Amino acid sequence: MSAVRGLEHVVTRLSDSCGQGHSGSLLEAPSADVLSCSMQAVVYYGVPGDITDVLPRIGEAGIAxxxxxxxxxxxxxxxxxxxxxxxxxxxxxxxxxxxxxxxxxxxxxAGMRVDWDRPGMPMPSRFEGFVHSCDPDGGHPVYERCSTAPKEPMSMAAARDQYGTVLTFSLGEPGSSAYQYFTVPRRQ
Incomplete structure (x- = not known):
């Protein structure tokens, strides 16, 4: 996406974690997996021009x-x-x-999503907490890596003030092979 003309990088967040499934309780069955690993990356871009100029370029880039x-x-x-x-x-x-x-x-x-602010209707913002938080997606973390570039990104409000429109590119959406890329099933 960074090769698409009209997009200015704001922040990238990559998270990779593996967690143990729960072993069950009196009222709940154990999870199907003993271990589950998932990865997700989200890149925020500023769009200094008109989003309708950028959207065709995203299609032409052949990313998906x-x-x-x-x-x-x-x-x-x-x-x-x-x-x-x-x-x-x-x-x-x-x-x-x-x-x-x-x-x-x-x-x-498959596993990717591009979303952006609409006139008078900004995207719901997970930005601030998402970028500064690296909590695992449940379970007990066995392995966890989270990184943000740059380390001190501008706020969502500052990005909107500077660029006008904010666009996100997400890889590893829930349900994709990247999101849950490795599992160890529980023996029956």
Whole structure:
């Protein structure tokens, strides 16, 4: 994503952790895995220009196939999760021709997600706590690594003031092979 013109790096956070599954209790069954490891990276970018100039460049970068496509590799018409849907959303100010509200656009691919501020509707911010916290996702940590670059990032408010729009690129979304990349199943 850093090769996409029109994006300015704000902060990257990488977390990698392995945790023991719980062994159960009187009222709960034990977890299916003895050990589970997951990894996630989130990069925040500032968009100093118009997001509708950047979205096509993200599609052209070939990072992933964003949303459903037809047999010729074109975005399916009106399919949420595609670049064309996101552009339509912005062009039509989030409304269908009949005036009803469109669903909020995001770009989605296997294990990846791109989200951004919409005019008058900033992304829900996990930013401050997320960047400065490296808590594991439950269980008892056996291994944990968390890093943030830069070490002292600007605040989300400062990023919005400087760039106007903030965009996130997430790798290792829950349910992907990167998110839970290693497990040791419990013997039955």
């Amino acid at each position: 196939v964003w949303g459903p496509q037809d047999g010729e590799g074109r975005d399916m018409p009106h399919a949420r999760g595609t670049v064309s849907y996101a552009l339509t959303y912005h062009r039509d100010h989030g409304r269908y021709p009949d005036g009803s509200l469109m669903s909020t656009p995001v770009l989605e691919a």
